[in-house]
Amino acid sequence: MISIIIIVFGIIMIIAAFLAIHLKNLLSAIISAGVISLLASVIYLLLAAPDVAMTEAAIGSGLTTIIFIFTLKKIKKGDLDD
Amino acid sequence: MIKRIFILLALVGLVLMFIPFLRDFDFHKELSKLSSQYVEGSINDLNTQNVVTSVIVTYRGLDTLGEVTVLFLTTAGVGFLLRKKKASLKTRRSSELLQTASQFLFVLIILTGIFIFTHGHLTPGGGFQGGVLITTAFLLLILADVNLKFNYSILHFVESFSGVFYVMIGLFGFLILGMNSFLDPTILPLGNYGKLLSAGAIPVIYSLIGLKVGSELTTIIDKMGGE
Numbered sequence: 001m002i003s004i005i006i007i008v009f010g011i012i013m014i015i016a017a018f019l020a021i022h023l024k025n026l027l028s029a030i031i032s033a034g035v036i037s038l039l040a041s042v043i044y045l046l047l048a049a050p051d052v053a054m055t056e057a058a059i060g061s062g063l064t065t066i067i068f069i070f071t072l073k074k075i076k077k078g079d080l081d082d
Numbered sequence: 083m084i085k086r087i088f089i090l091l092a093l094v095g096l097v098l099m100f101i102p103f104l105r106d107f108d109f110h111k112e113l114s115k116l117s118s119q120y121v122e123g124s125i126n127d128l129n130t131q132n133v134v135t136s137v138i139v140t141y142r143g144l145d146t147l148g149e150v151t152v153l154f155l156t157t158a159g160v161g162f163l164l165r166k167k168k169a170s171l172k173t174r175r176s177s178e179l180l181q182t183a184s185q186f187l188f189v190l191i192i193l194t195g196i197f198i199f200t201h202g203h204l205t206p207g208g209g210f211q212g213g214v215l216i217t218t219a220f221l222l223l224i225l226a227d228v229n230l231k232f233n234y235s236i237l238h239f240v241e242s243f244s245g246v247f248y249v250m251i252g253l254f255g256f257l258i259l260g261m262n263s264f265l266d267p268t269i270l271p272l273g274n275y276g277k278l279l280s281a282g283a284i285p286v287i288y289s290l291i292g293l294k295v296g297s298e299l300t301t302i303i304d305k306m307g308g309e
Contacts, residue, residue, distance in 0.1 A: 050206035050207070051132075051134045051135075051206045051207060051208070051211075053206075054198075054206060054207045054211040055210060055211055055214075058211055058214040058215060058218070059210075059214055062214070062218060063214055063217065063218070063299065063303075066221060066303070066307075067302075067303070067306055070303075070306040070307035071306065073307070074306075
């Protein structure tokens with residue numbers, strides 16, 4: 001049962017990674033990169049590694065996504081000024 | 083076209099590199115010698131429930147000190163490169179609901195973060211996870227009010243205080259227990275197994291790491307998105 005869930009999540013992660021590269025809208029690309037980390041943290045939890053799962057959920061899908069969004073906002077503001 | 087072929091060749095090469103790992107893969111039925119040493123040592127010598135914490139803080143303590151140093155240098159770099167402009171933006175105030183809810187949730191998230199890093203030796207998680215959770219609480223405040231000003235002297239004081247004390251606890255090992263025990267947590271009494279005040283200096287060290295990570299990442303978040 002667990003292996004089926006892991007395989008499904010792995011396939012979704014590969015799709016999200018593909019989308020993160022190929023989406024034209026940068027905000028959607030950042031969100032789909034965050035989805036990869038979120039699913040990875042669920043997989044770590046299923047594989048009985050709660051410490052790594054907490055780190056991945058907090059840093060990978062939370063903080064990194066937010067910092068990317070802030071950076072995107074800064075870049076767009078710079079475009080408008082020029 | 084040629085670029086595509088090279089990319090395909092690189093991917094095939096990567097798959098060929100990973101095939102030996104897949105072929106020799108089998109689940110371990112018993113712990114290896116080093117792992118069983120860690121598990122027995124963390125229960126018998128250090129009185130720690132969470133083996134991962136005892137490995138991170140004690141057996142690989144020097145690596146953790148290096149990690150904290152890397153984070154400190156990152157914060158210093160971000161602070162140097164993104165110096166803040168003085169002028170505050172004239173933005174629309176966020177709604178009453180968002181402001182009240184963020185102030186209410188702020189306390190709860192901070193408390194959860196403190197719980198995670200003080201219970202690092204009992205439950206999963208520890209200084210790094212708790213610190214990041216505290217940062218997300220401050221992030222909520224920033225999202226609710228863009229022009230929020232942090233008190234930098236408190237942030238910097240917490241950060242330098244925890245960093246200095248982390249190294250001092252390591253040096254106490256030198257002074258009390260002898261040459262081979264930098265960052266040895268047995269300088270404090272080990273206490274009862276499974277209690278909050280047990281496992282020697284491990285909860286102290288992990289709380290200091292949590293405070294340090296939280297204040298550093300809050301500085302980064304503020305520098306990145308505070309204007």
